[in-house]
Amino acid sequence: MSKGSAQKSWPGYRGRTNPRRSLFYKYFVTLFVAAVVPLILGAAIEASFGYRDQRRHISEVLQAEARGAAGRIEAFTDEIRDQLGWVVQFPWVQGDDDLHRVDALRLLQQVPAIVSVSLLDETGTERVFVSRLRLNRTGRGVDMSADPAVIGARANKVWYGPVQYQHESEPYMRIAVAGNLPSAGVAVAEVNLKLIWDVIAAIRIGNTGHAIVVDDYGRLIAHPDISLVLRGRSGSEDFGRIKHLLGTTSGRAVLTGDRGSPVVALSVHVADVGWTVIAMQPVLEAFASIRAALWRSAFLIALGVLTALALAYWRANRMSGPIKQLEEGVERIGTGHFDHRIKISSRDELEQLAVRFNEMASELAISHQKTVRIDRLKQFLAPQVAELVEHSDELLEGQRREVVAVFGDLRGFTAFSARAEPDAIMAVLREYYAAVGAVTTRYEATLIRFAGDGVMLLVNAPVACDDPANHAVRLAIDLQVAVQSVAGKWCAAGHAIGFGVGIAMGMATVGTVGYEGRLDYTALGNVVNLASRLCGLAKDGQILTDPVVAEGVRDTIPLASVGKQIIKGYDQPLEIFAVAQTDTPPRRPDSGPRPMVFEAL
Amino acid sequence: MRRRDFLRFVAGATAWPAVARAQEARKVYHIHWLSTGSEPDPFLDGFREGLSALGYVEGKNVALEKHYGNPAALRSVISELRRGDVDLAVSSGPATRAMKTVKDIPVLFALSGDPVALGVVKSLAQPGTNFTGSTFLSLELAGKRVELLKDIYPGLRKLAVLSNTDHPGEPSEWRATLQTCTGLGIKPTYIPFAGAGELDNALEEASGEDADAMLVFPDVVTMVDRAKLAEFALAHQLPLMFGWSEYCEAGGLLSYGANQRATYRWLASYADRILRGEDPAVLPVMRPEKFELVINLKTARLLGIELDTSAILFRANKVIA
Structure with missing residues (x-):
């Protein structure tokens, strides 16, 4: 088996995808799913819970701060309210405006946010006005009883005015407080909210x-x-x-x-x-803490991906190395290097696989050796024998089939062997066998045996052939020609030896018989006996056939009936046919050459 | 050619942020200080204090260039100011009026008068110009000062009013004073002078007026010469009212007004914001919300004034004993 044919036996081998990459991909996907997906899920869950917690936390913080601020703002306004309450404790008495003025001035001193304060009597008339910026006033002033501050304060004790922007810029508001006694009047303060x-x-x-x-x-x-x-x-x-x-x-x-x-x-x-x-x-x-957590998660995920990549690469490498070795080993074995052994020591299934491959390789080597031997042997055998060797099992099995038995034997050989020297006898037999063998080989017939001067051939078994009757008759004619030609030489040497052939066709049991070390292929049945009888009946140069053969070659080869004969083993006389003779070889030195021609009579 | 331009543009665009940061780090801001006063300048000290509290270090990331002189001299300095060389100009008092021509440099001011009336801003809430800063509301306080003087010295009949006419808003301040005096039955004597050079003449004039008390409009010039004014008041037995506490610390009897140092300190925060790129047009003009009444009891004793402790002293924010 050549290297080229071995490669042909692995079609598409080179075109396969790089297995390392696909293994890597599979491992990566698996590890990714195993490691990164839980990480991502974890991060997402953590982030969503964290976000909720953080949001609640922020709400709490903001709430606390806002409440604190609101409390302080209330304290700011409460302080102003309380301080204003002080200056409206006492009722207005004739001539005590100056005392009220001092109270108002003290108020300004106490509360920096108050820019000015007006003290009104029970009628709502301004009695004292003190300011940080404007000039102070004492004594009856404007009537402010219609001022919403006064009305509001009288109704609810305390009134907080709307925010106003002085010069469109600074926020101010007015706060008015009414005294517990109506006669104490009302205090209206202007408050700078910048404070x-x-x-x-x-x-x-x-x-x-x-x-x-x-x-x-x-x-x-x-x-x-x-x-x-x-x-x-x-x-x-x-x-x-x-x-x-x-x-x-x-x-x-x-x-x-x-x-x-x-x-x-x-x-x-x-x-x-x-x-x-x-x-x-x-x-x-x-949400900085959430962001930080997300960054940490992202980092972990990245780490996970990298780990998955690294592990996948490592695993794939661990796998693909032995697989590559296996692949190369199988390729080498495939190309005929049966002595190659795959060495893998991964202590796993791959190593087992390699061991199996090695075993297979040694089996292959043995089988290959046999094939080589048979090939060599076939050079020495006839093609049909070679085939026989190759397919011996089914061909050589015992079976019943239609065969053509061809018998031939020499005439006058017994007499010749009785008086001739052994050397001469052997020389004659050698030439006779050679002539028969050559024809047998040419016609791919099966030589069953030589028995002294007799020969038995079989056509259509064990190797089948087309039109066995015709084939057998032509073989017989050629056999006659070949043997007659050597017989002519023997006649010239003074030995009167002739050759007769009998052919019969019919069913016979064929198969190998024998014992260990010695096997013969043989045919058993009437047809063999008949062929043998016909051979016995045939005269020198004559080829006798049974009716079956005659029928088989009627259209191609002229045969002549030689009449019915009683044949041993047959109840009825059997019609026997002879192949028409057109020529005969020279028989004897005295009788001259005799043409041996067979043709229709 | 086009491609090269494009590449240059791309390179420039990518390099720019880094360059900008580097410049930010190394940038030294140039602040010009313009004043009609002279050193030692307590206002400048207040401003410096504010700057250093905000992390500015003179000579490292801020350079203060001081220009002192009369308005005419300042005008010539101002005409030299160019955007690029100057990041911010800070002016006080009369210098602000001289700055009116500056249109492309942010200007911070600290004014006694009304910046809207002076025409440097459109409104206090929205200046809308390259000017912003602080106003001391001197106009409103002018009357209050007369009133306080009268509270302390009820026998006040004749008041000498010393005023630097260089000061922006000075005429309205005088008008407000005059109005209050009339209301309180006081006869004011207006003694104007123009700049530091004329102060001595003005004092001489005041000494001849035989006034019961004296009011000095707060101003850079009178601030610088506050010790001289205090001495003069003592020498002539005049209760003297001033606008700022520094005066009392120098021996003056009374002052009522906003804390100057605090105001200039605060002005530094606006300087910081403008240097960081905020537009002065949207930075509202600040007004002080705290006014301090300062009384120097030592001077009162020297003047022989019996301060009614219950009526006046409790109103003082600061008493110098």
Whole structure:
């Protein structure tokens, strides 16, 4: 078997995909699913829970800060209210305006946020006015009884006015307090709300979170950046929107925007003055811990991916190395290197596989050796024998089939052998066998045996042939020609030897018989006996056939009936045919050459 | 050619942020300080204090260039100021008026008068110009000062009013003072002077007026010469009212007004915001919300004034004993 044919026996071998890559891919996918998917799920769950917790936490913080701020703002206004309460304790008595004036001046000293204060008597007329900026007044002044501050204070004891922007910039409000006794009158104070800034500026939520105060209309009252407050109404629009948004949610932190940047905000109402404290923290800072957690998760996921990659690569390499060895080994064995052995020591199934491959290779080697031997042997055998060797099992089995038996033997050989020297006898037999053998081989007939001067041939067994009758007759004719030609030489040497042939066709049992070390292929049945009888009947140069053969070759070879004969073993006389003789070889030196021609009579 | 331009643009665009950061780090801001006063300048000290509290270090990331002189001299300095060389100009008092021509450099001011009336801002809430800063509301306080003087010295009939006419808003300040005096039955004597050079003449004039008390409009010039004014008041047995506490610390009897140092300190925070790129046009003009009444009891004793402790002293924010 050549190398080329071996490669042909592995079609498409080179075209296969690189197995290492696909193994790597499979391992990677498996490890990815095993390691990274749980990580991602874990991170997502952690993030969502963390987000909820953080949001709740932020709400709590913002709530606490906003409440704190609201409390301090209430303290701020309560302080003003209480201080105003002090100056409206005593009823107005004729001529004590100056005492009230001193009270008012003390009030200004006590409360820095109060810019001015008016003290009104029970009629609502201004009696004392003191201010930090404007000139003080004492004595009956304007009637303020219709002022909403006075009306409000008289109705509820305390009145908080709306926020107003002085010079469109500074936030002010008026607070009015009525005395317990109607005769004590009313105190109306003007309060600079810029001073709440201290309360608000002190609030820090995280690093950048802060609180602001807006009034009912969403106008900014206090902001850590005082300049925003001082911008008056124009600076307040954004905060009004936030306030409105927060107003709809009760005490829950919501995400909104403070001039473009997203914030988490929460509002708390300041009861007395009707303001709203909004505590806010930039989203970026508020959810920094979540972001950090997400980054950690991302890092872990990346680590997981890398680990999966590395493991997949390592595993695939561990797998693909032995597989490559196996593959190369199988290829080598396939190309005829049966002595090649695959060496894998992975101590797993792959090693087992390699061992099996090696076993297979040695089996293959033995089988190959046999094939080689048979091939060599076939060079010495006839083609049909070679075939026989190759397919001996089914061909040589005992079976019943139609065969043509051809018998031939020499005439006058017994007499010749009785008087001739052994050397001469053997020489004659040698030539005779050679002639028979040559024809037998040419006609691919089966030589059953030589028995002295007799020969038995079989056609159509064990190797089948087309038209066995015709084939056998032609063989017989050639046999006659060949033997007659050597017989002519013997006649020339003074030995009168002739040759007769008998042919019969019919069913016979064929098969090998014998014992260990000696096997013969033989045919058993009437047809063999008949052929033998016909041979006995045939005269020198004559070929006798039974009716079956004659029928088989009627159209191709001329035969002549020689009449019916009683044949041993047959009840009825059998019609016998002879192949027409057209020529005969020279028989004897004295009788001259005799043409041996067979043709139709 | 086009491709090269494009590449240059891309390279520039990518390099720019880094360059900008580097410049940010190394950048030294140039602040010009313009004043009609002279050193030692307590206002400048207040401003410096504010800057250093905000992390500015002179010579490292901020350079202060001081220009002192009369308005005419300052005008010539101002005409030299160019954007690029100057990041911010800070002016006080009369210098602000001289700065009015500056349109392309942010200017911070600290004014006694009304910046809207002076025409440097459109409104206090929204300046809308390259000017912003602080106003001391001197106009409103002018009357209050007369009133306080009268409270302390009820026998006040004749008041000498010393005023630097270089000061922006000075005429309205005088008008407000005059109005209050009339209301309180006081006869004011207006003694104007123009700049530091004329102060001595003005004092001489005041000494001849035989006034019961004297009011000095707060101003850079009178601030610088506050010790001289205090001495003069003592020498002539004049209760003297001033606008700022520094005066009392120098021996003056009374002052009522906003804390100057605090105001200039605060001005530094606006300077910081403007240097960081905020537009002065949207930074509202600040007004002080705290006013301090300072009384120097030592001077009162020297003047022989019996301060009614219950009526006046309790109103003082600061008493120098």
